[in-house]
Amino acid sequence: MTKDVIALTSEMPDSRALLAGLHAGGPELGVTTAADDAVIQLCTPGGRPLVSVEAPVIVHTPGEAERLLGTQATFPDVPFWWTEARASTAVPEAESLAGSFCGRLVLLLGGTTWPADAATIQVVRTPDEPDGHDVTPRPAPDGALPAVDVLTDSTAVVLIDRPVIALTAWLSDVLRAAVGSGRALHIVTPPHARLSQPLRTALTGPPNRWVVQDPDCGYYDGLSGAVLRWQDGTFAPALDQHGEATLAAAFASSEPPAEHQLTVSFRCHHAPDADLLLGRSLETAWHHLTGTAPAGWGTAEPINLPWSPRQLTALARDRAPEPSHLLAVGRPDRPALATLRVARTESGVTEDVTLSLGHSADEPPPFHTIDSLAEELVAQHGLSTMLITLRRARHDLTVPAHLEGPPIPVSFTLGPADVQAVGLDHARRPPLPLRPTPLGPATVPALHYHLGDGTNPDAWDDLGTLTRHLRNS
Structure with missing residues (x-):
């Protein structure tokens, strides 16, 4: 490595x-x-x-x-x-x-x-x-930072051995350069390494991969568990006699932890306003779920700047009309990480937020704050949609190279503008044994749908039925 x-x-x-x-x-x-x-x-x-x-x-x-x-x-x-x-x-x-x-x-x-x-x-x-x-190193693609370990026509390979593989500024630039040159990025690590959530989000699936080099079972995909082999200048699934990918034993060998991760994903839309301050919706969610504001923000890991919506807004304005992808982190005693994407639209500015919180086995998730969070995001921050899920996974929010529990829906919220577009009567009567809670003014409310406590996988079927119903208005 x-x-x-x-x-x-x-x-x-x-x-x-x-x-x-x-x-x-x-x-x-x-x-x-x-x-x-x-x-x-x-x-x-x-x-x-x-x-x-x-x-x-x-x-x-x-x-x-x-x-x-x-x-x-x-x-x-x-x-x-x-x-x-x-x-x-x-x-x-x-x-x-x-x-x-x-x-x-x-x-x-x-x-x-x-x-x-x-x-x-x-x-x-x-x-x-x-x-x-006499070895002459091949040049990296234009714009890439140095120290790519292997470069082929199809793939840039980076070998890293750290406790947590993070989305550093260097690795982010290598990923952009690989994509820009039509190459995949494959990150090769030993089995004890874990990914940070921002890097896991950036590796959105093939052709990019997290490749785990296991001494017992060779190479496998750290996110899907598929056994891999090096062929034609890239890592690809090793297929069995039926042409199917096989699952590495090391990936499936561990039981999901008793710890939990609560994930809140929401979109807010803002009308054009010279005084608009970005990041306030994320700060509101952080306060509701942890009792404090984010500790820091930045564009890469380590997340290095003290939390400041004003500085965050200034950076997004400087980058406009290009979107901004930003990160936020909580205090050491309260594991929390968020990604924030800011983008201009024809009618204003959108903020797409994914906030994850880690909870130990004996620490119940803060379900009691969800309704009030949805209500404040609707009233103050232009909420469009919000999905909350719970999964059994490490409370430190890192991603190990073995199977963890899938997320299970807890609730879904539809903002007032989207409710109006669907039709209030239609939106409040899904073909399910549930009725949403109205939020905001009675004439133009948002609707908050309770789907469960994050323990029943059937909640995915209910969410699918709900979203199909809302689309078919």
Whole structure:
């Protein structure tokens, strides 16, 4: 696996500290930049990339290092600077070089490294070409950051070994570049690795894959469990004699946990308004379900900025008319993660929010707050639709490489404009043994449909019947 080393420093890496780190391989190594100068590469005299160093990011959000790197180490108090060095797999000495780069930053600036035992300050000598072979690396697609481990005509392969594989700025750029060049992105990890929810959302299925390299059963898809093999320059399902994909034993071997995840997915529509403040609907949902506001927001992981709807709105305005994809995270003692997509429409602005909360086995989900949440989103934030589901899954909101419980619907809410479009009489009389709760003014209400407590899979049949009824008005 490609080795990443991260320097978490109390002070900002300035030019003096970066130069000291870049001399970790001695004066013979070359330095280049990539990704509009956001990445520095240490290269052999022959031009082979050895270590790619990303621009430092300041992290103001408590708990992000522990969420993504584990709790085994002691990390600096916020704010701290997060600097990643990614070692190439092509040269064995590159891992030590990345460790020496980060170790020098920590020596000068204070802090720690991850992994803790990776830090050194020694000079690492690297050959121009490993083992005497003349290998010329293929160029990455235009716009891609460096350190893709394998590049074929159809697939970009990245090998990563971390406790949690996150949607970092680098990985997000690699995904965009792979899609832009017509390639799939395949992320290969050991079986103990888990995905963050934002990365799981970004990997929307084939041709992109999470590939798990298991010592007992080979390669399999970490999200579907399908056994994979490398063929024709990509990972593809290994078919049985009947032409069907087979399920890896390691994927199905674990029982779903007793913990739960409550997921709230909703859309709000706003009329054009120069004073519109985005993120307030998400903040409202967070308050109803956790009692606090989000702790931080950002465009990638680690989620690094203190929560601020005004700053979030300013970024979305700067990016318009292109949509903005943003992330939010809760406090360390209350696992919560959200994705927020802001997009312009012909009639205004939409916010698509997916908020997930983790609950331990002995912690009941906050069902008692759902009705009041729906009512406030209708009254204050232009709610269009909202679906709430519950599933048995890890309360830390990470995605393991084995089977977890499916989500089960709890409730569905239809906003007043959509109720009017369907017809109030039609919308309030679905062919089900339930009647919705009206929210808001009696003449133009929203309708809130209770579907269950998240334990009966038949709720999916009820939701399907309801949505077909609403579409066939």
